Amino acid sequence: MVFPGDANHHGTLFGGVGLAHLDKVAFLAAARHARRPTVTAGCERIDFAAPARIGEMVEATGKVVRVGRTSMGVEVELWAEAPVSGERRLCTRGVFNMVAPREAGQGDLAPPQEDTPVDDDWLRAVEMVFPTWTNHYGTLYGGDALKLMGKAAFICATRKARAVMVMAASNRVDFSSPIREGDMIELASRATKIGRTSVTIEVELWAEGLLTGERRRSAAAEFVMVAVDEAGRPRPISRLVSPLEIA
Incomplete structure (x- = not known):
C-alpha cells in the first residue's frame, strides 16, 4: 500500500x-533461485512511465530471465492498482543484475526455470525479514507480524469486494514457529465467509530459509473486514470479484 510516508510532495510514490x-x-x-548469499550488482535503465498514488496498491514482481556462472538477470515490474475500481497500470519495468559468488565445492548456477502456476484461491505476497523487524531474540516481532497479516487481509478483502474496507475484528491469531532474521515470509490470504457488509479473511504466514528452501507455517489469523461508506458507516457489498478477474 502507498501510505503518506512512502509518497513525495506530489502525493505519489517516491521513486526511491x-x-x-x-x-x-x-x-x-x-x-530463491541460487540458494546462496546474493547481492545486487547493478540495474539497467529503469524509466517510470506512470505514477502510483497515495491509497493505491503496488505490486512488485520479479523473474529470473538470465543466468551466468555466478550472476543472474532478474526482470522486475511495478504495477499500481486502484483498490476500489481495480484499474491497473504499469509504472515501470527493468532488469536488476544479481550476483551469488561460489563457495568451495559449489558449481555454476542452474539455468532459469519456467514458472509453475499455482492454481488455488489464495492471494500471495512475500516480504523479507530485516533487522528492524526483529526483537531482542533475533526473530520477527509479533507486532510486525500482525501488521503484515492485517495488511494482507485488507488487500484481499478490498480486491474481493472492490469497496472501502476497514478492520472490524481479529477473531483469532496463533503463532506456531519463530521467523528468523534473513528469512523470507509469504503471506497467503483468502476470503472464507462473505456477509452483507463484511468479509472474513483467513491469513497464513509462512517462513522460508533462503539458503535451504525449508518452509514452515509460522502463524495463522482470521480477520473480519467491513465495507464502509463516506461517513464510515457499514454499507452493503454490491459486487464480488472472482480470482480470475483479479488475475
Missing part, C-alpha cells in the same frame, strides 16, 4: 521507495 521494492523482489527471486 519504488526502486527499493524492486530491488527487494529482485533479491528474493535471485536468492
Whole structure:
C-alpha cells in the first residue's frame, strides 16, 4: 500500500521507495533461485512511465530471465492498482543484475526455470525479514507480524469486494514457529465467509530459509473486514470479484 510516508510532495510514490521494492523482489527471486548469499550488482535503465498514488496498491514482481556462472538477470515490474475500481497500470519495468559468488565445492548456477502456476484461491505476497523487524531474540516481532497479516487481509478483502474496507475484528491469531532474521515470509490470504457488509479473511504466514528452501507455517489469523461508506458507516457489498478477474 502507498501510505503518506512512502509518497513525495506530489502525493505519489517516491521513486526511491519504488526502486527499493524492486530491488527487494529482485533479491528474493535471485536468492530463491541460487540458494546462496546474493547481492545486487547493478540495474539497467529503469524509466517510470506512470505514477502510483497515495491509497493505491503496488505490486512488485520479479523473474529470473538470465543466468551466468555466478550472476543472474532478474526482470522486475511495478504495477499500481486502484483498490476500489481495480484499474491497473504499469509504472515501470527493468532488469536488476544479481550476483551469488561460489563457495568451495559449489558449481555454476542452474539455468532459469519456467514458472509453475499455482492454481488455488489464495492471494500471495512475500516480504523479507530485516533487522528492524526483529526483537531482542533475533526473530520477527509479533507486532510486525500482525501488521503484515492485517495488511494482507485488507488487500484481499478490498480486491474481493472492490469497496472501502476497514478492520472490524481479529477473531483469532496463533503463532506456531519463530521467523528468523534473513528469512523470507509469504503471506497467503483468502476470503472464507462473505456477509452483507463484511468479509472474513483467513491469513497464513509462512517462513522460508533462503539458503535451504525449508518452509514452515509460522502463524495463522482470521480477520473480519467491513465495507464502509463516506461517513464510515457499514454499507452493503454490491459486487464480488472472482480470482480470475483479479488475475
